[in-house]
Amino acid sequence: MKHQPFENWLLFDEPLNPEQAQALDDHLQVCEHCQMLQRSWQGVASLFQESPDPEPAPGFAGRWQTRLKNEQYGVVASRHRWQSWITLILIANGVSILGVLLGMTFFNTFDSLTELLLVWVYRLTSLLTVVNIFQNLLAILIRTIPGLLPPSGWAILAGIVSAGSLMWVLSMARLARMPGRA
Amino acid sequence: MNDNEAIWLAQARAGDDDAFAHIVETYQKPVFSLCYRMLGNAGDAEDAAQETFLRAYRHLHRYDPNRSFATWLLSIGSHYCIDRLRKRRLPTFSVDDEAHDWWQPSDPSPSPEAAMVIDEKQLRVRELLDVLAPKDRAAVVLHYWYDYSYEEIAESLALSESAVKSRLYRARRALAEGWQTQESQMETLEHENAERTPYETPAF
Numbered sequence: 406m407k408h409q410p411f412e413n414w415l416l417f418d419e420p421l422n423p424e425q426a427q428a429l430d431d432h433l434q435v436c437e438h439c440q441m442l443q444r445s446w447q448g449v450a451s452l453f454q455e456s457p458d459p460e461p462a463p464g465f466a467g468r469w470q471t472r473l474k475n476e477q478y479g480v481v482a483s484r485h486r487w488q489s490w491i492t493l494i495l496i497a498n499g500v501s502i503l504g505v506l507l508g509m510t511f512f513n514t515f516d517s518l519t520e521l522l523l524v525w526v527y528r529l530t531s532l533l534t535v536v537n538i539f540q541n542l543l544a545i546l547i548r549t550i551p552g553l554l555p556p557s558g559w560a561i562l563a564g565i566v567s568a569g570s571l572m573w574v575l576s577m578a579r580l581a582r583m584p585g586r587a
Numbered sequence: 588m589n590d591n592e593a594i595w596l597a598q599a600r601a602g603d604d605d606a607f608a609h610i611v612e613t614y615q616k617p618v619f620s621l622c623y624r625m626l627g628n629a630g631d632a633e634d635a636a637q638e639t640f641l642r643a644y645r646h647l648h649r650y651d652p653n654r655s656f657a658t659w660l661l662s663i664g665s666h667y668c669i670d671r672l673r674k675r676r677l678p679t680f681s682v683d684d685e686a687h688d689w690w691q692p693s694d695p696s697p698s699p700e701a702a703m704v705i706d707e708k709q710l711r712v713r714e715l716l717d718v719l720a721p722k723d724r725a726a727v728v729l730h731y732w733y734d735y736s737y738e739e740i741a742e743s744l745a746l747s748e749s750a751v752k753s754r755l756y757r758a759r760r761a762l763a764e765g766w767q768t769q770e771s772q773m774e775t776l777e778h779e780n781a782e783r784t785p786y787e788t789p790a791f
Binding site: 412413416417418441442445446448449450452453455456457458459460461462465466468469470472473476 | 604608611612615616619620623624629632633636637640641644705708709711712715731732752755756759760762763764765766767770
């Protein structure tokens with residue numbers, strides 16, 4: 406037995422004209438297959454109508470706000486992480502370029518590695534000579550300054566410096582306790 | 588959309604999270620319900636509904652106020668659930684979800700029999716919908732639970748109207764066949780129970 410167009414009419418869920426409706430009724434009287442199809446679809450449709458609408462557990466909007474805040478925090482943290490990485494990469498690039506440039510300058514200035522080493526030894530010797538001169542100057546100052554003031558003068562000077570330091574510490578502590586300052 | 592919703596949407600567009608929370612409060616039931624019908628369990632539905640609102644919030648500047656906000660929102664939810672269903676390699680089914688944690692009945696104390704009947708119907712609906720392809724399932728849910736016209740479904744799922752009609756036709760056939768299978772399984776089970784009962788009752 407042919408089931409078309411009756412199956413289509415049953416399942417397309419569109420209005421039929423009177424002739425089609427009559428033909429479908431006549432077919433359903435004799436066709437068990439199409440009867441079954443009609444009954445099954447009607448069963449599904451009524452089950453859909455009877456099935457209750459599920460609802461979320463209470464506090465859904467609150468949970469959404471928490472999720473939004475977490476997401477926003479995650480986005481900000483991720484942006485900061487990226488910014489830190491980019492800064493680090495830029496610094497590393499800068500240092501590398503500087504190193505390459507310095508290296509090129511050195512190799513252009515000096516013809517050989519021996520010459521370069523001699524220059525560095527000369528610079529180190531000069532630096533040590535300068536340090537030695539400063540050391541001698543300091544020794545002369547330590548020997549002459551105590552004779553400039555009598556012992557009581559030194560005591561008064563030490564007292565003034567101590568009092569000034571104490572006042573500075575106290576004023577800093579008071580400033581730190583003022584409202585509006587962390 | 589009522590006046591309050593229009594105001595909340597305008598405020599949300601200006602960056603007011605609390606205003607959008609009112610929108611979430613208003614549309615939580617239809618969005619959750621859609622996600623539940625699509626995904627089949629309360630845990631996934633909660634997650635998908637939350638994600639739907641987050642996506643709507645993030646893309647609020649794309650919403651055209653001349654269109655229905657509900658249609659736009661449910662369209663986001665449908666697409667998200669379709670993607671999730673496609674990513675599922677195997678069908679999942681949790682026994683824990685059988686408890687009606689999602690169901691907030693109007694009568695706060697339904698009888699155990701009534702709750703069982705509801706659970707049974709819900710399970711049958713889920714089993715029937717599980718046989719459908721994700722987009723067919725979305726079309727069925729929007730048509731039968733949200734009374735969407737073919738045109739609205741086409742707009743929501745980015746399909747042509749004729750594609751919607753043919754998907755619904757295919758889905759109805761699959762659902763009717765699924766129903767027949769369920770009925771025959773139930774008949775077999777009843778038959779087996781009827782045969783077993785005389786041998787099991789003497790102890791009682």
